[in-house]
Amino acid sequence: MKQILKTIIYSGVTIFLTISLIRFPDQALEAGIRGLNMWWEVVFPSLLPFFITAELLLAFGVVKFIGILFEPIMRPLFNVPGSGSFVWMMGMASGYPTGAKITVRLREEEQITKIEAERLVSFTNNSSPLFIFGAISAGFFHDLKLGTLLAFCHYASNALVGICMRFYRRSESKLEQRNSRDSYNFSILRAFREMHETRMKDDKPLGEILGDAVLNSIKTLVMIGGFIILFSVLIKLLYLLGISPAIASIGNQFLSLFGLPDNLALPFLSGLFEITIGANMISQAATDTLLQQAVVISFILGFNGLSIHAQVASILAKTDIRYFPYFIARLLHGTIAVVMTVILYKPLYVDRHTLEMHEIPVTQEVIHGNIWLTIFHYLKDFGPMITICFIGIGAIILYKRKK
Structure with a gap:
């Protein structure tokens, strides 16, 4: 009976989407192009180097080396192996869903257990x-200082989430805790030995390793692009059909409990589906203070948006890693980020404005003085070219291997 119900729901949703696409073809096409532009201008070229680098570092045993060195730090703090430090740093630098992608690779190589993953x-x-400094603070709000507040609250609250998750299923991981006590000793010699042994296990030639790294990264990024386009179209269709405004009207009462204006309900709902679209709508909403907008953006940044959730769930689906802990952690991250934003709004934003008298306009001089803004603007210019080139390289590699 349960499976029959699932079949009815899945088929009903698919038919509903098909009819909606036929009803609004022009608007759906416009939304799809907007999602495609976002993917090939920024997402693909910004994530590809991190994905390829992560694949190569795993293949050459460097992650194993890092893991042994950082075991005395990561295990007491987060109750995960030292290799988790590599995942954390790469995820922080490149953004979602890099952390899920690398975690899956570590799980496939059995460097971490299911619960640790x-x-x-x-x-x-x-x-x-x-994304925080380039797209949100400079692109949407034209205020670089807001990026400092959002970034600090986002990363600090995420670290607190990691500390909270260290207690997740702790009673079921006695064996890993016993094994980890033997790994607390700092040893560069043992780290080098483990790195060498890991590299020797993979006897593929260098060219094949590079090809695998490129292909695996492109496959994941194409999947991510599909989700971005799908959710961009879905948000537009829900708005055209009047579903989003109806849900937003119900959400007005929820936001009023926290002293937030009604006109943030629809942008907040859009942000729960896709962060970029939601953040842009929030920046255009009229509010009494910037704090109200910052609070809503902090939550959707921590929650990640259902588009990111779908990407992570798709990446995790081929392993035994469960999605539900990730979902709960995202709710916790968003909640903690909101609390930190309220507490730190005055010292990290208002006081800085008071000292400098006015906000800094986003001019060309400011852009060239900020590394993240510089990268963001270069990606907008050269991102499509990079995307097309690497998709072509991937096609050539696949063609030669099949031949």
């Missing part, structure tokens, strides 16, 4: 500085 994926998927 579920802990790790819960706090290694966060927004990148490129």
Whole structure:
């Protein structure tokens, strides 16, 4: 009976989407192009180097080396192996869903247990500085100081989530805790030995390793692009059909409990589906203070948006890593980020404005003085070219291997 119900729901939703696409073809096409532009201009070129680098570092045993060195830090703090430090740093630098992608690779190579993977994926998927400073603070709000507040609250609250998740299923991981006590000793010699042994296990030639790294990264990024386009179209269709405004009207009462204006309900709902679209709508909403907008953006940054959730769930689906702990951790991250934003709004934003008298306009001089803004603007210019080139390289590699 349960499976029959699932079949009815899945088929009903699919038919509903098909009819909606036929009803609003022009608007759906416009939304799809907007999602495609976001993917090939920024997402693909910004994530590809991190994905390829992560694949190569795993293949050459460098992650094993890092893991042994950082075991005395990561195990007491987050109750995960030292290799989790690599996942955390890469996820923080490149943004979601890099943390989930690398966690899955570590699980496939049996460098971490199932429970450790579920802990790790819960706090290694966060927004990148490129998105917070480049897209949100400079692109949407035209206020660089807001990026400092959002970034600090986002990363600090994510670290607190990791500390909370260290207690997740702790009673079921006695064996890993006993094994980890033997790994607390800092030893560069043992780290080098483990790195060498890991590299020797993979006897593929260098060219094949590079090809695998490129292909695996492109496959994941194409999947991510599909989700971005799908949710961009879905948000537009829900708005055209009057579903989003109806849900937003119900959400007005929820926001009023926290002293937030009604006109943030629809942008907040959109942000729960896709962060970029929601953040842009929030920046355009009229509010009494910027704090109200910052609070809502902090929550959707921590929650990640259902588009990111779908990407992470798809990446985790081929392993035994469960998605539910990640979902709970995202709710916790959003909640903690909101509390920190309220507390730190005055010292990290208002006081800085008072000292400098006015906000800094986003001019060309400011852009060239900020590394994240510089990267963001270069990606907008050269991102499509990079995307097309690497998709072509991937096609050539696949063609030669099949031939």
